[in-house]
Every structure is written in structure tokens, then in C-alpha cells.
Amino acid sequence: xxxxxxxxxxxxxxSGWQKQQNSLTIQAQIEQxxxxxxxxxxxxRGASRTDAGVHALGQRGVFVHNHTIPHDNxxxxxxNFLPQDIRILKSELVAEDFHPQYEAKNKTYKYRIxxxxxxxxxxxxxxxxxxxxxxxxxxKKASQFLIGTHDFNAFCAAGATAKTTIRTINWxxxxxIGDIVEIDIxxxxxxxxxxxxxxxxxxxxxxxxxxxxxxxEILKSLDRTKAGITxxxxxxxxxxxxx
Amino acid sequence: xxxxxxxxxxxxxxSGWQKQQNSLTIQAQIEQxxxxxxxxxxxxRGASRTDAGVHALGQRGVFVHNHTIPHDNxxxxxxNFLPQDIRILKSELVAEDFHPQYEAKNKTYKYRIxxxxxxxxxxxxxxxxxxxxxxxxxxKKASQFLIGTHDFNAFCAAGATAKTTIRTINWxxxxxIGDIVEIDIxxxxxxxxxxxxxxxxxxxxxxxxxxxxxxxEILKSLDRTKAGITxxxxxxxxxxxxx
Numbered sequence: 001x002x003x004x005x006x007x008x009x010x011x012x013x014x015s016g017w018q019k020q021q022n023s024l025t026i027q028a029q030i031e032q033x034x035x036x037x038x039x040x041x042x043x044x045r046g047a048s049r050t051d052a053g054v055h056a057l058g059q060r061g062v063f064v065h066n067h068t069i070p071h072d073n074x075x076x077x078x079x080n081f082l083p084q085d086i087r088i089l090k091s092e093l094v095a096e097d098f099h100p101q102y103e104a105k106n107k108t109y110k111y112r113i114x115x116x117x118x119x120x121x122x123x124x125x126x127x128x129x130x131x132x133x134x135x136x137x138x139x140k141k142a143s144q145f146l147i148g149t150h151d152f153n154a155f156c157a158a159g160a161t162a163k164t165t166i167r168t169i170n171w172x173x174x175x176x177i178g179d180i181v182e183i184d185i186x187x188x189x190x191x192x193x194x195x196x197x198x199x200x201x202x203x204x205x206x207x208x209x210x211x212x213x214x215x216x217e218i219l220k221s222l223d224r225t226k227a228g229i230t231x232x233x234x235x236x237x238x239x240x241x242x243x
Numbered sequence: 244x245x246x247x248x249x250x251x252x253x254x255x256x257x258s259g260w261q262k263q264q265n266s267l268t269i270q271a272q273i274e275q276x277x278x279x280x281x282x283x284x285x286x287x288r289g290a291s292r293t294d295a296g297v298h299a300l301g302q303r304g305v306f307v308h309n310h311t312i313p314h315d316n317x318x319x320x321x322x323n324f325l326p327q328d329i330r331i332l333k334s335e336l337v338a339e340d341f342h343p344q345y346e347a348k349n350k351t352y353k354y355r356i357x358x359x360x361x362x363x364x365x366x367x368x369x370x371x372x373x374x375x376x377x378x379x380x381x382x383k384k385a386s387q388f389l390i391g392t393h394d395f396n397a398f399c400a401a402g403a404t405a406k407t408t409i410r411t412i413n414w415x416x417x418x419x420i421g422d423i424v425e426i427d428i429x430x431x432x433x434x435x436x437x438x439x440x441x442x443x444x445x446x447x448x449x450x451x452x453x454x455x456x457x458x459x460e461i462l463k464s465l466d467r468t469k470a471g472i473t474x475x476x477x478x479x480x481x482x483x484x485x486x
Contacts, residue, residue: 010364055365075361084367118318121253122298124327124478126365237365 001066001100003074004230005044005057006090012125012234016052019061026050026086030061036082038065047100047241048107052191053233055126058089058108060100100241106170106188108239111231113181120215121180127180130234131199133157134181134206136174142205142212143172143183145219146198147212153222154192157230160192165222167191172229174202181206184239193230201228244309245341246317248273248287249333255368255477256328259295260302269293269329272416273304276324286401290343290484291350294436296476298369301351301483303343340448343484346462349413350433350480351378351482354426354442354474363422370423371442371478375451378426379417380461385448385455386415386426388462389441395434400445403435426451427482436473445463447486 002238015023019031027044032228034042047060069077079197082088114120114127117133123129146169153165166205176182183199201218204210210218210228218226250273258266262274270287277285288301312320317334317448357363357370358377366372373465389398389412395406412430419425426442444461447453451463453471 008364008366044481057363057365079361083364087361089361118330118332119302119327121251121328121330122300122369124253155447179275 004094010085036081056238075216108186111183132207142215145216155197156191157193196231199231204228247337253328279324299481351429356424359422377451385458388459398440399434400436442474447471
């Protein structure tokens with residue numbers, strides 16, 4: 001039987017999702033917890049390879065094992081063997097041929113910017129600090145060029161190995177809540193560093209380093225060097241993956 | 244000249260505010276930063292001795308030194324020598340006889356409870372996890388007995404050395420924001436662990452371990468053993484000190 005887990009984590013102390021030698025990763029921590037619970041080695045396949053320092057509220061992962069723990073209790077059973085900064089939120093049965101990555105219809109990410117002169121130390125793990133005041137109206141105008149199906153090569157980190165750089169962005173919402181500018185973005189899939197490059201580019205527009213119309217030109221150029229910086233990982237949260 | 248600083252910190256990695264041998268404390272970190280900035284040893288006197296794990300957005304502290312850095316720039320200058328989890332927010336000149344503790348008119352604390360079955364790992368440093376559902380109306384009714392001037396001996400940790408256990412609570416507000424129950428409390432001063440014992444007692448009322456009327460009896464009893472548990476430090480934030 002195949003089990004789909006919904007997973008949340010604070011990525012601050014991890015080298016990202018994916019297992020790698022000599023590094024603390026979220027995948028490895030959960031596989032170790034599953035091994036302790038079931039007394040056998042179990043592979044967990046994730047839906048999204050989040051980078052070092054990136055957080056998740058709704059990551060997904062599947063494993064194959066014929067267990068008898070009710071799905072309502074399985075999260076608590078696994079959480080017993082996990083550190084406090086990783087929690088399994090939900091467990092459900094899925095079909096044997098279910099693939100968590102390929103079957104995702106869309107994903108939602110949130111990018112958070114703490115926009116005040118001096119950083120709030122309760123937010124330094126969870127937001128990018130920018131002290132230059134951001135103009136949200138210009139950021140919203142710029143973001144509209146990115147909605148729809150486009151070749152996002154200009155918003156993809158060099159060296160990425162995706163077969164195609166065409167993706168669809170369904171919506172982008174930009175709001176200020178207290179001192180935090182939140183960029184919420186939903187799409188059918190995201191290239192390597194794509195959300196962080198979009199956040200960095202929209203921030204450039206917000207403090208006047210780019211004009212909002214230039215974002216349209218950057219998209220058409222397909223040239224990564226034209227876009228803004230890759231915003232740092234701590235501001236990024238994988239919110240939800242929908243099937 | 245005497246300088247008053249407004250200070251914020253994530254208390255997770257510290258043994259509290261007050262300097263002590265062989266422990267990392269917030270007071271010691273800031274004194275070291277001041278020493279690096281001014282190249283001489285400087286004593287920082289805090290307004291409130293927050294415990295290990297407790298956070299602050301508006302702690303205050305004073306130091307005496309004839310410096311020439313404008314107050315608008317001093318926070319940035321000190322922050323250069325501080326770790327990311329401590330930030331000086333503001334600096335201002337005060338009278339030579341100003342005392343940050345004795346002259347405080349009132350203080351506001353916030354206590355945060357994450358009230359859902361499974362903890363959110365982005366909140367584990369900043370909230371107490373209670374999975375039993377809390378009844379806010381009963382908590383609000385119970386909190387009203389504590390408003391005003393009372394002997395709070397029942398809400399003071401054993402071994403505390405305050406001259407009197409009489410304090411005035413001006414207001415208590417209880418709200419739910421998303422999955423977080425927030426208890427905001429303002430008073431003229433607080434006994435050792437008083438806010439955390441109030442939070443623990445109101446939580447008992449919220450999940451039915453105490454009746455709301457019993458809080459009146461607990462207050463009158465002056466007996467610490469009658470009140471609820473001391474809620475854990477991670478949920479507590481010193482919000483503001485008013486002079």
C-alpha cells in the first residue's frame with residue numbers, strides 16, 4: 001500500500017529536502033523516523049525539492065509499506081520520532097501508481113519580506129529583510145506580466161536541468177500584513193529558484209531599481225542575467241500542493 | 244549621559260536576560276557589542292529580567308557613556324556587533340536619574356498558545372502547543388477576576404523575593420488569530436512567572452480542568468499550589484514597557 005503524507009517544517013537547520021551524504025536533510029530525518037516506527041528501511045519520495053533554509057507548511061511525500069496504523073493516528077506516531085522543527089500533519093491512502101511530483105495540479109508558495117528599517121529578530125528565520133520601502137502597486141503591476149503560460153527561462157537558475165522552461169502561473173497576490181510584504185504565487189510547477197528570482201525581481205521593482213514595464217521585457221528576453229537577484233531562502237514557504 | 248535602548252530578541256538560544264557565568268545571555272551579548280563599539284566596558288541595566296526562552300519586542304535598557312553617535316544611527320551601530328536574534332530598535336537620551344525598572348508605568352506581555360492537534364513547526368519557538376480545544380469565552384470570564392489591584396501571591400513562583408505581591412492588572416485581552424490563542428496582559432508590574440502562571444491557569448479554564456469561578460477563589464487563596472501550571476517560556480513575549 002502507498003501512503004501520502006502532508007509535511008511541514010522549519011527549514012532553517014537543514015540542507016534542504018533531498019537526502020545527501022554528510023548533510024542533515026528533511027527527507028533523511030523522516031526516513032529515519034519511518035525506519036524507527038516500522039523497523040525497516042523505507043524510502044520517502046517528495047513532491048518538491050525545497051532548498052536549504054526554505055520552509056514548508058504543505059510539502060507532500062509518499063512511501064510504500066503495508067502497515068496497519070490508522071491514517072488518523074499515523075502522523076502522531078511518526079512525529080514521536082521527529083525533531084520539533086518537522087511535523088507530519090496528515091496521512092492518507094493513495095493508489096499504487098500515484099506519483100507525488102508528476103500528478104501535482106498546482107502548487108502555492110509564499111515569499112515574505114520584512115520591510116522596515118531594522119529587522120524583527122523573531123522573523124529573521126522566516127523573512128527577507130529589506131529596509132528600502134516597497135511600492136506594492138508597482139509590484140502588483142509588474143507581477144501581472146508573469147501570469148499565464150510563458151517560457152520562464154529568465155527566471156530559472158543557471159544549470160537547472162528541466163526538460164522545458166515553459167510553466168503556467170495561475171495567480172500572484174501581493175499584500176502587506178503589518179511590516180511584512182507577502183507574495184503568494186500559484187502555478188502548475190516551478191523551475192529551480194523560480195519563486196525566489198520572481199521575488200527578487202518584484203522587490204527590485206518595489207524599490208525602484210527596475211521599472212514595472214521592464215519585467216515584461218525581462219520575461220521575453222529569456223535571459224537570467226536581466227532579472228533581479230535570487231531572494232534568500234529564509235523568506236520562502238511551500239504552502240500547498242494540490243492534486 | 245544616559246542612553247535608553249529599546250531592544251527586541253528571540254530568546255530561544257539564551258539563558259534569559261540577566262548576565263550569569265558560563266551562560267549565553269541577552270544582557271551579556273549587548274554589553275559585549277557596546278564594548279566593541281565604544282572600546283570600553285559598559286554596564287547595561289535592563290527594565291525586565293526575562294527568563295530563558297522568553298522573547299521581547301520592547302525590552303528596555305540603559306547605559307551611561309558620553310558618546311557622540313546620533314540616536315537615529317546608534318541602533319544600527321550596535322546591531323553590527325550583535326547576532327541576528329537580538330536587535331536594538333531605538334535609542335534615546337534620558338535624564339541622569341532615569342531608572343528603567345522603577346519608572347515603568349506599565350508593561351504589556353503577550354502569551355501565545357498554538358491550539359490545534361498537531362504543532363506547526365514554524366511556531367514551536369514562539370508558542371505553547373495545546374491540542375485540547377480552548378473555550379475562549381470561559382477564559383475571558385475567568386480573566387476578569389484578575390483585573391484590578393490584588394495580592395497575586397497565588398500567581399507568583401515559590402522562592403520569589405519581591406517586597407510585596409500586590410500588583411495591578413489594567414487589562415487582559417484574549418483573541419484567536421488563525422490557530423493561535425493570544426492572551427495580552429497589561430499591568431503596573433509582574434511577579435516572577437506571574438504571566439506564565441496566569442496563562443497556565445486560564446488554559447486550565449479553557450479546556451475544562453478548572454471552572455471559571457474557581458479563578459476567583461484561587462486569587463483569594465494566595466496559594467500558588469491552587470493555580471494552574473506555569474506555561475512554558477516559548478509562548479511569552481515582552482511587548483512593551485511604558486514610562
